[in-house]
Amino acid sequence: MSTAAGSKHVLLAQYMALSPLMRYALAGILALVLWLFLEDYCWAPARKWSNECTQIEDNLERCSELRSNLSDYVKSSAVTYGTVAIPTDIPTTREGISKSVDEILRKNGVAKFGYEEIGGGKMPSGAFIKSVGTNRVERCRGEFQVETTAEVLTKLTRDLEQSDSIDAIASITIRRNKDDKAKLTVDLVVEGWANAGGPK
Numbered sequence: 001m002s003t004a005a006g007s008k009h010v011l012l013a014q015y016m017a018l019s020p021l022m023r024y025a026l027a028g029i030l031a032l033v034l035w036l037f038l039e040d041y042c043w044a045p046a047r048k049w050s051n052e053c054t055q056i057e058d059n060l061e062r063c064s065e066l067r068s069n070l071s072d073y074v075k076s077s078a079v080t081y082g083t084v085a086i087p088t089d090i091p092t093t094r095e096g097i098s099k100s101v102d103e104i105l106r107k108n109g110v111a112k113f114g115y116e117e118i119g120g121g122k123m124p125s126g127a128f129i130k131s132v133g134t135n136r137v138e139r140c141r142g143e144f145q146v147e148t149t150a151e152v153l154t155k156l157t158r159d160l161e162q163s164d165s166i167d168a169i170a171s172i173t174i175r176r177n178k179d180d181k182a183k184l185t186v187d188l189v190v191e192g193w194a195n196a197g198g199p200k
Contacts, residue, residue, distance in 0.1 A: 086195075093140045093194035096165030101142060101190065104159045108152050115144040120170075120191055138196040141170060143189045147177060153186055166190045 018026070087093070094117060105113055120139025148156065153174070160166055170189040177183040 087137055087193045088195060090138060090140060090194040090196055093165070093192040094142075097140060097142050097190060097192045100163040100165040101144060101160070104156065104163065105144075105146065108148075108155050108159065110146050110148055110152070110156070113144050113146045115142055117141070118143050118189070122196075123193065136196040138194050139170075139191045140194050141189055141191040143187070145185065145187050147183050147185050149183055153184060160188075160190055165192055167193050 016023075088096075098115060098117070101115055105111075118141045120141040123137040123139060146156070157169065157172070160169055168191050170191045171187075172189075173187040175185045177185050
């Protein structure tokens with residue numbers, strides 16, 4: 001007889017030597033320990049994953065329903081313009097534009113530039129009506145001039161258009177630099193849309 005088999009035999013003999021009440025109590029304790037182990041390490045994670053999967057399925061079904069109700073114009077706009085964030089207040093929008101311009105220009109090696117906030121005016125009546133209710137939506141604009149190359153300008157405009165804080169490049173004027181023909185003098189106006197509050 002092996003040592004393991006002998007140990008099992010001794011344990012079984014000791015268990016059978018206990019009174020029936022003690023045997024039932026010990027079996028109950030072992031069953032409780034096993035149940036707690038399965039609950040913490042098997043069943044609880046399984047329930048969590050099942051709930052997450054159910055939520056994902058519900059979200060996908062909801063998206064499918066919303067997509068089926070969209071007009072072709074809205075679908076093409078979403079593909080063209082991407083995500084449109086709900087407008088924030090004017091100070092936050094202005095700060096976001098200024099910070100984004102500074103970061104993008106420095107990232108592309110443009111160290112010298114002058115940035116100035118300019119008036120943008122109100123958006124048409126009813127703009128973002130579902131996001132801001134009866135509040136006014138206002139354009140916040142910033143103007144700046146840079147001297148750069150055509151290659152860097154392409155990267156600049158791409159990064160500006162992809163910025164979360166900048167909703168549009170309102171205007172861009174390009175002139176050949178008089179002193180250095182390899183460089184361009186570029187005037188840009190960028191804008192962000194803000195919830196100005198108050199009636200439209």
